[in-house]
Amino acid sequence: MTLIDVAFSKKQVSCPATSSPSPRKPAWVVDDWLRHKLPIQIVDPEPVSREDLARVHDRDYVDGVLDCRIPNGFRGRDADVAESLSWTVGSFLTAARLALDNAKVACSPSSGFHHAGICSGHGYCTFNGLLVAAKRLKDDGLVKRVGIIDCDQHFGDGTAEIIDEYRLDWITHHSHEYFLEYPRFGAGPRFLEALPGVVRGMAACDLLMYQAGGDQHQNDPLGGFLTTAEMAERDHIVFSEAKALNLPIVWNLAGGYQSPHERIIEIHRNTMLACVDVYCG
Numbered sequence: 001m002t003l004i005d006v007a008f009s010k011k012q013v014s015c016p017a018t019s020s021p022s023p024r025k026p027a028w029v030v031d032d033w034l035r036h037k038l039p040i041q042i043v044d045p046e047p048v049s050r051e052d053l054a055r056v057h058d059r060d061y062v063d064g065v066l067d068c069r070i071p072n073g074f075r076g077r078d079a080d081v082a083e084s085l086s087w088t089v090g091s092f093l094t095a096a097r098l099a100l101d102n103a104k105v106a107c108s109p110s111s112g113f114h115h116a117g118i119c120s121g122h123g124y125c126t127f128n129g130l131l132v133a134a135k136r137l138k139d140d141g142l143v144k145r146v147g148i149i150d151c152d153q154h155f156g157d158g159t160a161e162i163i164d165e166y167r168l169d170w171i172t173h174h175s176h177e178y179f180l181e182y183p184r185f186g187a188g189p190r191f192l193e194a195l196p197g198v199v200r201g202m203a204a205c206d207l208l209m210y211q212a213g214g215d216q217h218q219n220d221p222l223g224g225f226l227t228t229a230e231m232a233e234r235d236h237i238v239f240s241e242a243k244a245l246n247l248p249i250v251w252n253l254a255g256g257y258q259s260p261h262e263r264i265i266e267i268h269r270n271t272m273l274a275c276v277d278v279y280c281g
């Protein structure tokens with residue numbers, strides 16, 4: 001392929017009062033990728049409906065957040081955030097459809113999914129875009145099995161809760177509190193050695209969702225144990241193993257909290273560079 005599809009709209013950007021750069025990251029990374037002349041193609045996402053969000057969330061929670069009556073994952077009730085949420089999840093669903101269509105890869109420059117459970121959000125996550133997308137694609141008959149490799153540094157507790165509660169046994173979920181298994185420094189080689197097997201474990205899936213979390217970097221204030229080179233190798237392993245399996249992959253940004261924010265933009269650029277290297281090489 002010559003261009004990597006990126007499902008992006010400025011409507012998925014918001015500016016809540018938070019220490020997390022995540023709501024602003026979509027525009028930052030897309031600007032950065034275009035400025036560096038990376039071979040990407042911007043595709044307009046479609047926002048998801050309230051009915052789509054309610055496929056895995058409590059309908060009162062969905063309405064309450066979108067009507068600014070219930071706190072969002074940033075613990076605020078800003079209309080700005082509420083308006084962005086269906087576009088953020090829509091970006092991920094659109095990218096997932098693009099990956100299925102081209103049978104290779106697509107990117108959603110989104111974050112803020114994996115801590116969101118059925119009736120609540122926290123840790124900068126409001127709605128679980130991973131599972132909203134998975135359930136919509138399953139209901140539409142476009143997938144039978146979905147794999148999730150969550151390389152955000154923190155455990156996807158919201159994802160696990162929804163899978164467990166709704167008994168979504170057609171989803172294979174790989175997520176950890178990585179800091180419990182891997183000490184902050186020096187554990188990179190052991191992690192990278194196991195990673196190809198994790199991807200191959202998803203071989204029976206029709207679609208792989210990859211959270212290429214930036215907070216696995218060793219300089220991240222919220223954890224992390226990988227060097228910059230090891231982060232790049234992580235991404236390269238996931239993309240090249242998925243490609244070897246002919247397994248379509250949709251990926252997003254997830255966490256990343258280094259300051260100044262140029263450091264986290266560089267990490268996400270490296271993920272796109274690995275994607276380009278594997279799929280456009």
Ligand SMILES: [Zn+2]
Binds near residue numbers: 152153154213215255
């Ligand atoms: Zn995280």
